[in-house]
Amino acid sequence: MLITIAGLHAQAPVAKKYGDMITPADLKEYLSIIASDAFEGRETGKRGQKIAAAFISTHFQELGLIPPVNGNFYQPVPLYTSIPGDIYVIVGNAKLNNFGDVVYYGTGNSGGELSCPVVFVGKGRKEDFDQVTVTGKAVVVEVESFSGFHEPLELAYQRGANTVLVFNPDVNQFHELVEQLKTYTSEGTLSLTKPSPSTQHSGVFFIAPMVAEKIFNSTLEKLKKAALEDTKKSALKKFKPGSLRYQINLETKAVNSENVLGYLEGTDKKDELVLVTAHYDHIGKGKNEGDQINNGADDDGSGTVSVLEIAKVFAQAKKDGVGPRRSMLFMTVTGEEKGLLGSDYYTQHPIFPLAKTVVDLNIDMVGRRDPQHKDSPPYVYVIGSDKLSTDLHNLSERINKESTNLIFDYTYNDQNHPDRLYYRSDHWNFAKNNIPIIFYFDGIHEDYHKPSDEVSKIEFDLLAKRAQCVFYTAWEIANRDQRILPDK
Numbered sequence: 001m002l003i004t005i006a007g008l009h010a011q012a013p014v015a016k017k018y019g020d021m022i023t024p025a026d027l028k029e030y031l032s033i034i035a036s037d038a039f040e041g042r043e044t045g046k047r048g049q050k051i052a053a054a055f056i057s058t059h060f061q062e063l064g065l066i067p068p069v070n071g072n073f074y075q076p077v078p079l080y081t082s083i084p085g086d087i088y089v090i091v092g093n094a095k096l097n098n099f100g101d102v103v104y105y106g107t108g109n110s111g112g113e114l115s116c117p118v119v120f121v122g123k124g125r126k127e128d129f130d131q132v133t134v135t136g137k138a139v140v141v142e143v144e145s146f147s148g149f150h151e152p153l154e155l156a157y158q159r160g161a162n163t164v165l166v167f168n169p170d171v172n173q174f175h176e177l178v179e180q181l182k183t184y185t186s187e188g189t190l191s192l193t194k195p196s197p198s199t200q201h202s203g204v205f206f207i208a209p210m211v212a213e214k215i216f217n218s219t220l221e222k223l224k225k226a227a228l229e230d231t232k233k234s235a236l237k238k239f240k241p242g243s244l245r246y247q248i249n250l251e252t253k254a255v256n257s258e259n260v261l262g263y264l265e266g267t268d269k270k271d272e273l274v275l276v277t278a279h280y281d282h283i284g285k286g287k288n289e290g291d292q293i294n295n296g297a298d299d300d301g302s303g304t305v306s307v308l309e310i311a312k313v314f315a316q317a318k319k320d321g322v323g324p325r326r327s328m329l330f331m332t333v334t335g336e337e338k339g340l341l342g343s344d345y346y347t348q349h350p351i352f353p354l355a356k357t358v359v360d361l362n363i364d365m366v367g368r369r370d371p372q373h374k375d376s377p378p379y380v381y382v383i384g385s386d387k388l389s390t391d392l393h394n395l396s397e398r399i400n401k402e403s404t405n406l407i408f409d410y411t412y413n414d415q416n417h418p419d420r421l422y423y424r425s426d427h428w429n430f431a432k433n434n435i436p437i438i439f440y441f442d443g444i445h446e447d448y449h450k451p452s453d454e455v456s457k458i459e460f461d462l463l464a465k466r467a468q469c470v471f472y473t474a475w476e477i478a479n480r481d482q483r484i485l486p487d488k
């Protein structure tokens with residue numbers, strides 16, 4: 001007869017029974033539906049996303065989960081989509097229209113035509129801004145590459161500028177950008193709040209180099225030279241402020257989307273909630289030749305079907321009389337690809353108190369491997385586990401060693417990593433609210449955000465192992481005596 005020590009690993013054999021019910025076959029069955037062409041890339045607010053929501057909620061219903069939003073599985077997420085309307089800049093008596101010699105990017109709203117002085121801030125570094133007063137003015141910045149506009153833009157708005165115009169001496173880059181933004185902004189930019197009239201924070205105008213010449217009645221050579229001059233010489237001051245008029249008008253429409261939530265009530269600690277999330281939206285259809293549907297099998301079909309499968313085995317455990325002590329909320333969220341909108345909305349309008357939400361285990365891309373792990377044994381990137389709760393991190397490490405024994409790669413677990421993964425999926429909205437989180441991720445691969453992110457490329461054995469790892473972690477968090485708490 002085997003001697004057992006009371007309490008120690010008492011849950012382990014039970015957990016194992018349910019962990020084993022997470023199978024590659026189930027995951028494949030669900031993913032073949034969710035990531036099929038019929039779902040049209042599940043773009044937020046579009047038909048494919050709605051079909052996916054219907055599929056997920058039906059699955060939750062079949063499992064016997066409770067619909068927690070006033071008797072519904074859907075939490076409506078009201079959004080706005082904005083496309084460029086009448087947008088222009090007037091310099092002297094020349095009216096420059098959007099997508100011509102100027103192109104606008106942002107969700108500002110000038111509330112009609114505005115007029116203001118305009119100053120040159122060179123390369124838009126801090127020391128450049130120190131030379132000129134920009135409050136209530138428009139500023140012109142020179143960049144080497146358009147992707148470098150973020151920092152000057154931020155500085156300009158911090159210092160009270162009204163709007164920002166950015167030019168690049170290479171006119172070809174400007175023309176390319178116009179084409180890109182024409183496609184991108186005509187699709188509509190989604191936001192949680194309606195763009196309301198304001199003189200500030202009005203996005204950015206990219207302008208052709210000759211527009212900068214016209215504004216200051218100068219030459220490109222002189223502007224470039226002044227931008228390079230030692231800042232002590234205050235060369236930027238020598239440009240007499242010009243003036244311009246502009247208008248930013250967006251056509252805004254309401255769009256409806258939804259988070260899908262399934263609730264499983266706990267037993268003696270049912271007031272506390274363990275949250276498992278994945279985003280079920282993706283980026284929809286492209287306009288390229290050939291295959292146009294971005295199936296999003298990995299991103300984030302893989303996380304979505306993991307949530308469906310983990311929900312299934314928890315529901316089964318409850319039917320068998322061994323349901324979790326804490327309550328479980330399985331939530332697939334919308335609008336992630338548009339800026340973490342669904343989870344942002346949830347944390348602003350939580351269905352269960354955030355103070356009682358113990359953890360968010362967020363699964364976003366777990367069905368494949370990246371080039372760095374081409375021949376690696378089963379692995380997963382683990383991000384954020386130690387950021388808010390040492391207790392959570394230790395538990396996550398221990399449970400993995402006792403169960404799935406995946407290699408935990410912490411490469412991206414660094415707030416200063418250039419890829420900024422810690423801020424790039426839905427867990428971030430919970431972390432912001434001091435709720436401990438773990439983000440499970442497989443890495444960046446060549447099919448990221450492409451139509452080739454398809455079911456045929458998924459490694460279902462690996463996906464099942466990762467889903468099991470999340471399951472065992474959730475099981476432990478839901479059943480242990482002590483609640484996981486943030487360090488402070």
Ligand SMILES: [Zn+2]
Nearest residue numbers: 299300337449
């Ligand atoms: Zn994505």
